[in-house]
Amino acid sequence: MVHLEHVNLTLGGAQALKDVTLHVERGEFVFLTGPSGAGKTTLLRVLYGDLKPKSGAADVAGVDLMRLRGVQLPELRRKVAVVFQDFKVLPERTVFENIAIALEVRGVSSVSIDRRVRAVIRALDLEERSYAPCRELSGGEQQRVAIARSMVVNPELILADEPTGNLDSDLSRHLIELFKQFNTYGTTIIMATHNREVLSWAPEARQVHLVRGEIKPPPPGSPGSVLDTKPIIGGSL
Amino acid sequence: MSTTKLFLRGVADMRRFPLPQLCTLLTVCMVALLAGTGLLILHNVQTEVLRTQAQARFQIYWKVGADLTAVEAQWADLKRAPGIAEVSTFTPRAALSELMRGLAPRTSGGALTGAEGNASSGEDFSWLEGDNPLPATALVSFNIPPDEQPEPWMGRMYARLKGLDGVEQVTYNPTQLTLATGWIALVQKAAWPALGFFALVVGLVVGNTLKLMMLARKDEVEILSLVGARPWFIRAPLFANGVVQGLCGSLLSLVCLKFLQSWLRSVLDVPPLFLKVEFLPLWQSLALVLATTCVAGLASLIAARK
């Protein structure tokens, strides 16, 4: 699903990604960990085509990121859904509209949009807020809208950048459960987080640890660190 | 989603940003009004110039003491000549009384009442009547035939009038004519650069205001792009927005222009100007609306480019 080989990238003169090699297979659940400023967001931005690596090879869902041009970016983004810490929902639009937007850009018929949006709204327990503008929603509800928007299109890969960053512990846990459930249906998930508690809720997930733009072994004692070393070595073989 | 739906969405979305929309509308209206005012002036000067250009005026002086009955017969012929627009004739006597009337208020010195002044000065010049020094004169205006070149035609007419029996002198003013042809040449040369300039200004203004509005919609554009919208999906509503702005702005400017024209008319259609300021002809009004709309649409497309 994700194949990065010796990817380098500079941001504002500083090297934000250093020789990053990462392979993620279809159906994997991967945590991207590391201190703040390590380059987690930068790496995710590369994966959804927002930043172009300076050198290396990069392929996501069959799209060559090094030769991303014209209509390929929308194509990539139809396969890869992104969830952010700050939700990125449109505050003036209703819950329904915010979720429907992802299907509208794909030219899905309005009958089908109606059916599919209702289904995810039910699954994410947002039925009572369907027609409320998102600005009236709590943080947890807004994040569920953002997740609903990414799930409604059945993406091959979901990238999540600290999705629990603005939520309390209970909501965070609920959110991780949602992602895990979605992962069992076959969707690949890469989630950046520096919250150790979050890691402990999905101990079976693989961890990729970033330090100053480089992939390093996770620090000892962190949840999943034992599981973690194997895939990294395996991935680099 | 069909393009029509995207356009409709763009128009419906306009109400979500009332203030920037209003600002854009007013700016487009103002620029279009400026261009419209330019057109209005051009159009009216043009009609005025064409009107005076199409007429040739000659002042004919007969010899002093020419036989008045023969001269009056010539006048009658002139009045029947083809293409004649206006003939004013003055017998020596009429010319004299005209002259006296013109001089009278000045000689009266303002101390006397008007009536007394006139009567007394009329008396003063009466001794001249027996031996009038003034010639018979005529002021004739012709409509220049549209299929004729004005200058040679005026030359030929000059020669004909000069050749009339008893005519001493004929004067006409060809400079007005060269002014007219010069003006038309100038308009023809300046029209395209002026239009280009106007289009540029409208484009810049609309483009910039739409860019500002896109800044307000930055989040929406970002999200649309994140969920995989193709460029047209993002641009079509903005394009519709620009077109509607151009259309409404220019139509509004026509309404303002109509008010301006009515006002100018009331101000200028008074003695001694008698300038009848006309409104733009239909095709020019339509061209103004069309041009503004096209430029606004184009500018919004360009502004919507990332």
Ligand SMILES: Nc1ncnc2c1ncn2[C@@H]1O[C@H](COP(=O)(O)OP(=O)(O)O)[C@@H](O)[C@H]1O
């Ligand atoms: N737009 C930018 N311009 C310059 N430097 C940036 C930019 N974005 C991020 N960086 C730098 O790149 C490094 C990685 O940032 P980021 O990927 O946001 O880290 P993380 O998400 O792990 O906290 C940081 O040192 C940050 O200061």
Ligand SMILES: [Mg+2]
């Ligand atoms: Mg970050």
